[in-house]
Amino acid sequence: MRGHLYVGAYTTAALTLLLLTSLGGLRQYFRSRDVFFPKMIGVFWVGLGGVMVAMVLLGAFSLPMPSMPPMIHIAEHERDFWSRDSTFELQGGMATNMAQAVEASGTLHRIGNGVLMLFGVFILFSMLRLVGWAAAAIGRNREYFPNFVLEFFNGLDAFLQRVVRLPSMPKPKRLLHIRRGVAQSSAFSSQMRGEASSTRDQVSSYVAHAYDALCALAYDMGVAKQDDQTPYEFIESFPKELKGLKAEARILTEMYVRSAYSELELDKKALDRLRQFWFTYDKVRSRYVR
Structure with missing residues (x-):
């Protein structure tokens, strides 16, 4: 009974x-996007989760208990185990030691086949390299061989060079680091406070602030916006280090052009797009500005 109690306590705790943990992840999701998190969501989440935990425990308790494993059957033994010079052993073909068990599983056979395959690949690679070396030597002494031999081995050498060339390791790229004290983009952060709707002037100020932050980050990366550049020309010259932000930057550019150079109304999803921009912006900026 005590064992059942321990298992139930462990399952409940897990x-x-x-x-x-899922409630904490949900709160962080809302907080990172500057969206208000209602208090009743936590109460509902914990209440519903408690009911689900109770249902799982009751369902597990109502299931039948597993039966005990069958006992090993001893057909017979040759002599009494406790007598002197006993040769007691179990009958029934069980493996008497670990070596016989491993041999019966075929593990050593598979390991041996794998080693032979590796040796075969190594020998094949060495033969190809040897043939390539011979073709290169014939190419260097082409005056002693007829033309058809030279053409054949030149083609063979080019083919083997492509086949047996070992793949080159990718060269690590040095990550750009900018000190937070000198970075212009470090002065920008989201001014939104989780509101669900706002006036056009307020949204336009949010968009302008976000666009200034984008230009500041591009300046920190060495690709500043020129005075004679339009917003669309600027987004096309975006640095490759900020490619993770380019999709959100294009959407922000469309919103900036509409709010700054026209009287058109911004759609209802403008605030959500700005939250998504700031979420990606902070993640990309933290990679370079430290």
């Missing part, structure tokens, strides 16, 4: 931990 499911409750999963419940609270």
Whole structure:
């Protein structure tokens, strides 16, 4: 009975931990996007999770218990185990030691085949390199061989060079680091406070602030916006280090042009797009500005 109590306590703790971890992830999701998190969501989440944990425990308790494993059957033994010079052993073909068990599983056979395959690949690679070396030597002494031999081995050498060339390791790229104290983009952050709707002038000020932050980050990366550049020309010259932000930057550029150079109304999803921009902007900026 005590073992059942321990298993139930462990299961309850594990499911409750999963419940609270998911609630924390949901709160972080809302907070990173500057969206208001209602208080009742936490109460509802914990209440619903508690009911689900109770249902799991009751369902597990109602299931039948597994039966005990069958006992090993001893058909017979040759002599009494406790007598002197006994040769006691179990009958029934069981493996008597670990070596016989490993041999019966075929593991050593598979390992041997794998080693032979590796040796075969190595020998094939060495033969190809040897043939390539011979073709290169014939190419260097082409005056001693007829033309058809030279053409054949030149083609063979070019083919082997492509086949047996070892793949080159990618060269690590030095990551650009900018000190936070000198970076212009470090002065920008989201001014939004989780509102669901706002006036056109307020949204336009949010868009202008976000676009200034984008230009500041591009300046920090060495690709500043020129005075004679239009917003569309600027987005086309975006640095490759900021490619993770380019999709959100294009959307922000469209919103900036509409709010700054026209009287058109911004759509209802403008605030959500700005939240997505700031979320990606902070993640990309933290990679370079430290």
